[in-house]
Amino acid sequence: MATITIDGQEVECRDGVTVLRAALEAGWDVPHYCYHPGMSVVASCRLCLMEMMMPNPQTGEMGWAPKLFPSCQTPVRNGMVVRFDSPKVHAAREQAMEYFLLNHPLDCPVCDQAGECWLQDYSLRFGRGYGRMLEAKHVNPKKNIGPRTLLYQDRCVLCSRCVRFCAEISGTRELCIVNRGHRCEIDVFEGIALDNKLQGNVVDICPVGALLDKDFLMQQRVWELQSAKSICPVCSAGCNIRIDHNRGRVWRLKPRYNDRVNDWWMCDDGRFGYKFIHDPRRLTRPQARRGNRLEPIAWRDVPEVVRFRLMQAVQQHSGQRTAVVLSPMMSCEEAWLLATLIRKAAPEAHLVLGHVPLTGDDEHFPVGCEPGNAKFTIRAEKCPNRRGVERVLKAAGGPTMDFQQFVSQATAGELSAAWVVGGYSNDWVTDELAAAAEKLTWLAVQDFFPSKLCEKADLVLPACSWAEREGSFVNHAGLLQAFDRAVQPPDGAQIDGQYLFELAGLVGVYSGGRVREMMASQDAGFAEVVEATPEPAFAH
Amino acid sequence: MAWKTIDRTQSAIPPDAAPLLSDAVKQKIRSFVERYETARAAMLPALHVVQDTLGHLSPQAQKEIAEVLGLHPSEVFDAVGFYSHFWTKPRGRKVIVVCRSLSCSLLGGEQVLEAFKEHLGIDEHQTTADGEYSLMTEECLGQCEDAPCVLIGEKKHCHVRPEDVPRILADPNNDKVDVARSDLYDGVTPDAQPGGAREG
């Protein structure tokens, strides 16, 4: 640990960091564009300049050096004295803002970045408020650089974060800088578009509205958005994300910093994988079979109906011939609630870990790196909570089987009653599974979309997307991470957690924290939720 | 959307285009790699050789150079755009470079530039219709004691006055130097056999 003095205050900082990082972590909002903690230092934006005390070359006495130093490239040294709050630094920042805006189109009214734009923020804090160039501004073209990203070159401040991202993090090197001087532009080689699985991150790290997400383009004003802390459900990496929503719709997902999980990044599969939330095909009403047809039942009738029909099925066919398939898409709390309620009703029932989708191999970035040196990995296991459900099954005890066994036994007629939880955002019901369901006498299905399985069900309960629930997932590395609810489920549907809570005989409103406390008595690990890494609010 | 956008996701290179770089050119590029620690350091020599062979560095040429050096085409594209000497669109057989330094300007260099523009009928970075001459300017050619200067091909013309322009343009050898030349950075003629650059 080193101790340095910033603006007259003593600050303890970690060894080996730059003054900028130390200042940001200690609460100084030092402006910067090109610096990003996850990438190399280029010191080209010249905004983070500071004054430093140095010995006078002639007298040896310590005094403020006449030169300004970029704080992003100066490592901390014990005893260093620096300051950001001085007339020189203020003048340099004020002038830097004028230079940044010199050829800028000033089109905030039509720019997506408004409200989270660093040009706006810094101009407000220490800009001059007017530019003095009378001549015409240099105009740059707008470029379609990839299937999901647009480049509005005029707004670019040439911080080169996007170029360094493609070189150092994704390793795909699509982006480059062309030309020289004020004619510099960001570009791709013609025909080789910005099209890698991590490309959405360049829009996150762009401090201005130059790189634009086509999906979000002109959809919402960012100050109208509310945010919920969440965990990405697409694979077992468990990337920490933020769901930005407004008026019940999810508009975009952004990563949150977690140095144990995903650093600052998330992949495109997760980033754009939320569209199914607003798919009109979604199941929203509980249904029960009466005769040949499935008929909707009221939500308040669900506990009665479920208990009655479930108990009937168990009594008719014995607990041993009952199976409950807990999908790895479920949160730990939901899985535990369902497992608990089944164990109470039928202690000999089989608990099954649902189908775990696997696609290819883990993908490590930068492309071509050794897996041990990867800066980001997309997991082949395309579900967020296999490990969580496994732990729940272990804690619940009793007979278990795996999904393939479930399908075979059902097909062979050895099972009579089943409750299958889906919750996959794609079409996951195989013909094999549908045929197996044929043999069951009683089937409850908890899923997003109508499917062949639902057609055979006696009871259909709508599952809600992760954005509409709160709970926790355990990622591939065994970290338990909690996520909050963002939007309400469509059409007045109840979230899984709530009706499972009631079915389990508990009274009140479901909350992930409450349930985890109960779970902790069976498995102490469920009390240790891993939080996202705290980061200076203005770090990037 | 009302914005006019350039589509960089589409390439103008035809998918069935014949390769532009012959084996001899590729061999010459590879021979430069031995002179440096990294393949990327052969970038500038490769760009010189290919520009001299093909006349300019089209996107297809850049792509093929990237393949030879094991780089991403964006890295070649990045370097080409930075340097004034490289042309990405076709240029004339001879390039006229008029010096714009202060010394040349003080002695009438701007008028010489205007005279060239008038006689050739083209502006800077343009090429005459017959493909013979391209015109560009450079910030200083380093022959200031003989200002105003004009570089045509490899030959420096000195003490140029506007009235000298027709005579210079009429001279078929206006781009030839008379020192013994090294072909190390020269382009490769179409019928050359693959062979290395002369070491040294």
Add this chain to the structure above:
Amino acid sequence: MGEPFEPVLLRNAGVADSRSIHTYRARGGYKALRKALEMGPEAIIAEVREANLRGRGGAGFPAGVKWGFLPPDRKVTYLCVNADEAEPCTFNNRVLIEQDPHQLIEGMLIAGLATRTTTAYVYLRVEYHEPFHILQKAVDEAYAAGLLGRNILGSDFSMECIIHRGAGAYVCGEETGLIESIEGKRGWPRIKPPFPAISGLFGKPTVVNNVETLCCLPHIIERGAEWFGSIGTPGSAGPKLYCVSGHVKRPGCYEAPLGLAVRELIEDEQFAQGMRDGRRIKAVNPGGFSVGWLTADELDMKMDFDDPRDYGLLGLGTAAIVVMDDQTDMREVLLNVTRFFAHESCGQCTQCREGTEWMYKVASRLAAGAGRSEDLDLLAEITQTMGMMPGLSICGLSDGAAYAVRSIATKFRAEFKEHIRRQTPGRAEQVMRQTNPALYDRAMGRQTQSAG
């Protein structure tokens, strides 16, 4: 000046067949190399330090000190010879390469010996076509004679020499811009630290030296540090090549000791022989744009590393003297200078990228007769924030551009004001609104109020 100076660097210039190794050897060449091989690296560095050889590329940094920064435990050392010479109106390196290429090669070898260089790269600007052919031929001759390559002259010193041609970028004359360019990237200067001596070309210890600096080495070794120090002034030792150009009778490259007065170099019979067409001197730029400008009554300034500071200049620079006569419009000079920097700025640092182009636009307006008196204050302020406050940019181009413009706008302020005063009333506003219609509601300043 009294006795004509006995040429040192230019002693072979003008001699028949001076480029060939035979002529060079016959006239005493490569003797210093043999002596250096016997002296060994420490002795060479000591001699060069004692001679106080300061870099002739513009910064004036002592060569011996620079070599001393190399880490002692290094395995690989690179020597980069800066033959980019893109500073306008400077051409002494070209003369040295064209007239006496083997002098440069011998200098490289001595520097290579001192620094244990494994490979020397000569970064030669592409516009120097004939010098390239000449130097490549000389390098080939040296290889053939066992003076380059493995086991030079039978010793255990080996050094390769590779010419790497540039492609038209002034910023590649900056030492880390040069290194980046050799590595095949855009010539964007690197942040320092780490300095090239620690991590330079390909991440290895690297020394970057100017052509003229290296050409001094054979003479220092052969004739000794004391002899070298006897030429010039204390603190500025040795001979210097002065490039004189502009409105003088005899522009050219002249060798003389450091410390000569500017006036002498312009007017003396041995040098530029005074002004053409009977004109008088108005302005002189004595060392490359960045050092600043001199007015006609400042020509007693001495061309050494220290005197220029007393005249408000940054230093000696390249010691290239451009002379402007009294018919020169300083607005055109300002336009030329700002256009140069705007064209050559690499684009990394915000204030250089935007500021150089902005200054060019303002200078264009002034030259078009559409200036305002506020523009001079505006230029002063732009230069202040571009580079007068040190540490604002990664390399010195920004500081140089700022200093050049500030020097011209300050020292010739009266002339600029006079031009503005003589403009057609309302013309400034008219031109500006034509250029930028978005200004339709912007106040134009006092000038228009008085015109309206």
